[in-house]
Amino acid sequence: MQSEASGGSKQDSRKPQTSDWRTRIIVGDQLGVEDPPAWMPQSYKTLYDIVIDPRYPCFFGTQAERRGEMFYSYVQGKDISGMAATMATFARLADEPAYRKHNIAVFFEPDAEPLSHQAYHDHFWRTLQHLHDVDPDPEADYQPDPHDEAWEFSFAGLQTFVVCACPSFETRHSRNLGPGMVLLFQPRAVFVDTITNKVIGREARNQVRARLREWDAVEPHPDLGFYGDPGNLEWKQYFLSDENVAAIDKCPFLNRRHATLQQRSAMAEKAPSNAPIVAADVLGATPPAGGVLTPEQRIAAMNVARGVSGASEPFSLSRDGSRRFDGDASRESAPRHESASRAHDERDG
Template sequence: MEGGVQLAASHVSNPHEAASLGDGFDPGDWKSRIIAGRATGAAANPPAWLDASYETLCTHVMDPAYPCFFGTIAEKRGEMFYSYVNGKDIRDLPATMQTFAELVTLPQYRKNNIAIFFEPDAQPLTHEAYHAWFWSILQHLHDVDPDPKADAQPEPSHEDWEFSFAGVETFVVCACPSFRLRHSRNLGPGMVLLFQPRSVFVDTITNKVIGREARNQVRKRLETWDEISAHPDLGFYGDPGNLEWKQYFLDDANLPADDRCPFLKRQREKAAQVAAAVPAHTSTHPDASIDKVSGFAHGSYTHWHPRAAAAAESPFAPHAARHGAEHRHLADSEHERREHGEE
């Protein structure tokens, strides 16, 4: 994609033109598929450190013995998007995820994942610090989610909960250097977040959820790739007692996750009602604080305005009817949902 694309409302004239702007993504050129905020390709200005981080991930994923063959297939077919975070500056991450969410609602990108590379720390953090940073990032994204239905999502303690942003549910995998035994969760010198939309796990021909047998094959491959047995919290979406959040960031010693999820479901509408009853001079921004572990300001997202980045203004905005057609299979029978699991 020569020069990349800087997304703006002026690019949009109709849904067909919106979809065609994605044609510049080259399956053979990973840098053409970089997203940074509302920019793609060369316009995303990838930093110099990103090359080494990508090469490390690619070496792992393209190994014939790599456990998750879904990831291997995605890399081979060029069905991966990439992004990056310099230092701990996540101000552009919500816009990046908005762009990704709009792309994966299009038929040609419904099988795409996105890998978010974080700049390697001079000294790798402890496992506990990466854990806190990871959940701070997901919390931040949820707090600024432009989807008006975000408040209505179930609690993480509910079996139906999955992380969602801009209306797209994704299974999230955190890989970081602090994994010493679980090599499948260590993909390079810096933290890497993998967001896998639920559509990735649906067969494009049959519209059926990929079966449990495929999931079991991944589990078997983990036994030889990792130096530790599969984590006890790994499960299958929809199974009684299975909780998705426990599988996002695993312990490296097979200790079960805490009973309480670090992620807090937002209640923006309720908070707005409370704020309306409080005098303006006494109100403070609930997120204007510095996370002592992650080091970034939770209130720093205020420069990004979700309404200004609404789907109607995006060159990747799908036609409403097509969006429904592409995603109604995700609401298949309860039986199919119980056949769905993630790694």
């Protein structure tokens, strides 16, 4: 759709009318669904009635709904397998000037009985993790980790602030938008002034805080912050507690590159020193004849599992052919590790 963005008249003719929300439903690579699931119209109406209220705290969302700058999608049951294709389409559309300010709300089919807050929390993070794990963008492997202030959830190259709303919010009413879980993906462009090309000012964001105090039955959450501010972490704001309890646990989201290394390392650690290590299991590669690594390949596999190679190899071979950690290796290797330790200390100092 990048090539289509060059023609202004073509963009205008393709932009859906604000009167029919169904024309803005994305499912896979399809834009516009005449017959959404039977449960979805009520879920949409509930969200619409809440967000369109002029007192609703997030006026970014109110403006988007009024202007028809909202896309929608849905998840049947707990099947999130189709979300990646939907989000890829959204990312392509968001790259066009006509849709740059658009958000997308993904409605999940309501449960027969509302789930616990923890259950919604877990389902939310499983969904983001799944999207990241199947992200077609090769740059996804090199995104910052969530504990980095620069991290924001990204899919197909599009950075978005993600809000999870669900029925288990009883006091934080601004995060309860209907009978089922709703994920709101807001591209960073939403928070940039179109005229000045600057991030929306702190004054406007402080107004949102003031409106939260009027709308919710609880004070604004202590984890709420502003992107780019020292100490601010975006992931803590995606799924809030219903009480004003700051998140102290580690982010459930794991960069897929680090996840792969951890999985490989765990597999390698579990293998007995004299057990065969299968190449396909450890390296994700085609196993050699017989499917078993030679002692030399075993060491290479162990090093790959830890993300190191060459002079940084932490494992070597014992005389009996078993693997051995370098901490038990000969004194000849000691200067190498000592110098590496000094370099690490100097970098962190």
